[in-house]
Amino acid sequence: MAIEGSQAELAGQPILILKEGTGRTRGREAQHTNIMAAKIVAEAVKSSLGPKGMDKMLVDSFGDVTITNDGATILDEMDVQHPAAKMMVEVAKTQDKEVGDGTTTAVVLSGELLSKAEELIEKEVHPTVVIDGYRKAMEKSLEILDAMAIPVKPNERQMLRKIAMTSMASKLVAENRDYLADLAVDAVLQVAQEEAGKFKVDIDDIKVEKKSGESLMSTKLIQGIALDKEVVHSGMPKQIENAKIALLDSALELEKTEFDAKINIENPEQMKAFLEEEEHMLMNMVENIAKTGAKVVICQKGIDDVAQHQLARKDIMAIRRVKASDMEKLAKATGAKLITNIDDISASDLGQAKLVEERKLGDDKWTFIEGCKNPRAVTILVRGGIDRIVDEAERSIHDALMVVKDVVEEPKIVAGGGAPEAEAANELRKYAGKLSGREQLAVIGFAEALEAIPTALAENAGLDPIDTLVDLRSRHDKGEKWAGVDVFSGKIHDMGKLDVYEPLSVKNQIIKSASEAAVMILKIDDVIAASKLKEERGPPKGAEETGAGEEI
Numbered sequence: 001m002a003i004e005g006s007q008a009e010l011a012g013q014p015i016l017i018l019k020e021g022t023g024r025t026r027g028r029e030a031q032h033t034n035i036m037a038a039k040i041v042a043e044a045v046k047s048s049l050g051p052k053g054m055d056k057m058l059v060d061s062f063g064d065v066t067i068t069n070d071g072a073t074i075l076d077e078m079d080v081q082h083p084a085a086k087m088m089v090e091v092a093k094t095q096d097k098e099v100g101d102g103t104t105t106a107v108v109l110s111g112e113l114l115s116k117a118e119e120l121i122e123k124e125v126h127p128t129v130v131i132d133g134y135r136k137a138m139e140k141s142l143e144i145l146d147a148m149a150i151p152v153k154p155n156e157r158q159m160l161r162k163i164a165m166t167s168m169a170s171k172l173v174a175e176n177r178d179y180l181a182d183l184a185v186d187a188v189l190q191v192a193q194e195e196a197g198k199f200k201v202d203i204d205d206i207k208v209e210k211k212s213g214e215s216l217m218s219t220k221l222i223q224g225i226a227l228d229k230e231v232v233h234s235g236m237p238k239q240i241e242n243a244k245i246a247l248l249d250s251a252l253e254l255e256k257t258e259f260d261a262k263i264n265i266e267n268p269e270q271m272k273a274f275l276e277e278e279e280h281m282l283m284n285m286v287e288n289i290a291k292t293g294a295k296v297v298i299c300q301k302g303i304d305d306v307a308q309h310q311l312a313r314k315d316i317m318a319i320r321r322v323k324a325s326d327m328e329k330l331a332k333a334t335g336a337k338l339i340t341n342i343d344d345i346s347a348s349d350l351g352q353a354k355l356v357e358e359r360k361l362g363d364d365k366w367t368f369i370e371g372c373k374n375p376r377a378v379t380i381l382v383r384g385g386i387d388r389i390v391d392e393a394e395r396s397i398h399d400a401l402m403v404v405k406d407v408v409e410e411p412k413i414v415a416g417g418g419a420p421e422a423e424a425a426n427e428l429r430k431y432a433g434k435l436s437g438r439e440q441l442a443v444i445g446f447a448e449a450l451e452a453i454p455t456a457l458a459e460n461a462g463l464d465p466i467d468t469l470v471d472l473r474s475r476h477d478k479g480e481k482w483a484g485v486d487v488f489s490g491k492i493h494d495m496g497k498l499d500v501y502e503p504l505s506v507k508n509q510i511i512k513s514a515s516e517a518a519v520m521i522l523k524i525d526d527v528i529a530a531s532k533l534k535e536e537r538g539p540p541k542g543a544e545e546t547g548a549g550e551e552i
């Protein structure tokens, strides 16, 4: 009985099980296509790995250009369709979310694991054997990495700096990484919170803003918050020193009724009285704020014209329609409390900043709340010649912030340049000897896949991958744990001596997400795909982030 596609046949009668148009591939073929798709994705990002890796220029359907070397960004922009290829994109995204760096490496490793698995399957090793072997190899690799990692002090500046420098070595901004690494370390240490001897960093406490213009070296860490907003009224002061700041999360407007209300006004006096009453209420609000001694009002919602005018008369500076997330950061930076009810406002709710000032950035006016005392939220304002550089600089700074955070939270490091991968491969081969039968082959396959990382680094630097690998293996055999590919001299070097360090958590996450994705893809032997809908549906409602308080 031949079973084909979505239908089976019984006594010459086809039995339809699936909807017409459903595509189905199974067994070896399904496995093969999935592995191919994943490998193609891995191949696509491989050439961007490491300091000598190339960048990619991606053009979206609107013609917008992105130039990047960031694995997660490349895959995101590529908009891949194949389900297995999409899983590779997920690997990069998970990596990015969890630890912020190592996205390219994770995808390349996953592709290599699948490639080695396919070789084994072709040699009649059953996929489940490969999967079991891979799982064991993954656990073992994590142990090996943990044993080789060096513990460091979580707030040791010099080491954190080296970590940040390594993460930016492969980026467009590499030339300025000396300067940028300091900013990243300062920012993370500023917002790190100590709890029971352990540090926690909420990366959201570091606002990264970008604005093209000036140069990368004008990128600054602000001990406070920069807002892409101008002062609401031309009569207000544009600069206030030692400012007391009120943060309002309600509107400085009169509440509108939810339903349409009707007021019958029969003569001009009534009209006047009505308007006066409104004005009076607004003036009361302003009066309440002024009484606290506030010199700056930052409002999440709108500010009525009358209130603006009143504030201006009292020399109070005001900004409106600030995003909810920025209001939270402002509270953390200035020590102010968010005020919901203006009637209850008191002096103790106010925050402080050394300087609040409206400044021109290019054509736009921004407001800086800076010089906050021991702020728990800060801003990095990224500058650079052109938009694309600023965009890539922002991504690179994100990576740098994340790796510093990784080490502050889990203070263990390994050297880079493919050293940990090569060392893990070496140890895995020894471990494989202790396993029986075909599982051994899978573990050796896993080891070889790991070696693809130093090999890719070498290849991208124009070095001979085979020579490099042979050299690398022999150095590790001699016990040189930190021997890796020095892409600049083209030789195998102790990467620790070259100050190329990475967080252990990045390497761990690479191993975990790459092998989990590979195993998941290997386990699939049946792909049933519904036929495509004719009309593309729009994004689901509420999919976009709705910044509360944005202009509507």
Ligand SMILES: Nc1ncnc2c1ncn2[C@@H]1O[C@H](COP(=O)(O)OP(=O)(O)O)[C@@H](O)[C@H]1O
Pocket (backbone or CB within 6 Å): 048, 049, 050, 051, 053, 069, 070, 071, 101, 102, 103, 104, 105, 106, 166, 167, 169, 170, 415, 416, 417, 418, 457, 485, 486, 487, 488, 500, 502
């Ligand atoms: N100076 C260096 N010499 C050799 N390798 C380096 C150097 N700096 C960074 N690397 C390596 O480059 C790799 C990271 O490259 P990158 O393009 O940032 O990819 P990923 O997205 O995986 O982080 C890591 O293996 C890291 O150790």
Ligand SMILES: [Mg+2]
Pocket (backbone or CB within 6 Å): 101, 102, 103, 167, 170, 399
């Ligand atoms: Mg990186």
